[in-house]
Amino acid sequence: MHKNTACHLALAAATLFSVPALAADPAQGDLQAGKSLVYTCHGCHGVTGYKNAYPNYHVPRIAGQNYDYLVAALSEYKKGERAHPTMRAQGESLSDADIRNIAAYLSSLSPSQ
Numbered sequence: 001m002h003k004n005t006a007c008h009l010a011l012a013a014a015t016l017f018s019v020p021a022l023a024a025d026p027a028q029g030d031l032q033a034g035k036s037l038v039y040t041c042h043g044c045h046g047v048t049g050y051k052n053a054y055p056n057y058h059v060p061r062i063a064g065q066n067y068d069y070l071v072a073a074l075s076e077y078k079k080g081e082r083a084h085p086t087m088r089a090q091g092e093s094l095s096d097a098d099i100r101n102i103a104a105y106l107s108s109l110s111p112s113q
């Protein structure tokens, strides 16, 4: 949780000086903001452990995944580069900042949670 202050500053700086040419923005998302966003994910990815409770099909573990991997996966759903219909709907409802915030939160979790 102590990482958070730095994240806030980095995000604020990124917003102030955001230039399209700097698309590879190294600023990571806001962990606390991400935490409030993942409640909608719990239904499928599970509450503790992000294992699927219902519906009863395979849902990948997302807690403790690598930050860059999560940003890439969610961006791919958002852009339609990954075809899964339910996750695509999730991705489309998220802004790029939401995706970074969610990735910051999920990557901060222990994979065994």
Ligand code: HEC
Pocket (backbone or CB within 6 Å): 037, 038, 040, 041, 042, 043, 044, 045, 058, 059, 060, 061, 062, 070, 073, 074, 082, 083, 084, 086, 087, 090, 102
């Ligand atoms: C309606 C059920 C459902 C909801 C709600 C849902 N997911 Fe998913 N999610 C899935 C399924 C099923 C997959 C596997 C899709 C596939 O095979 O491409 C998946 C895949 C993913 C992946 C890719 C994991 C990997 O290893 O490739 C990520 C990241 C992810 N979800 C994050 C989220 C986040 C963040 C939210 C909330 C904003 C969310 N999901 C909400 C069902 C859901």
